[in-house]
Amino acid sequence: MQKPRGWRTSSYTQPNGNCVEVGRLGDGAAVRDTKHRAGGYFTTTPGQWTTFITAIKTDRFR
Structure with a gap:
């Protein structure tokens, strides 16, 4: 399995530590909590990652 x-964290990350980090994984991405890095991460396919980013950019989570 590829690691x-x-x-990296977003440039919008605040110093309170409430954020996630994103790592490159092939064409997809891995996401983990910055406060609990040893807790593991979840992975996405390229299509899942694109859908997620599009949802963020179009305010679907508001």
Whole structure:
């Protein structure tokens, strides 16, 4: 199994630590909680990641 690489947080992340990190995983992505990095991560396919990002950009979560 491939390991995620290049973990990063959003440029909008606040210093309170309530955020997630995203790592590149092939064409998809891996996501983990910055406060609980040892707790693991979940992965997405390229299509799932694209759908998620589109939903964020179009305010579907409001």
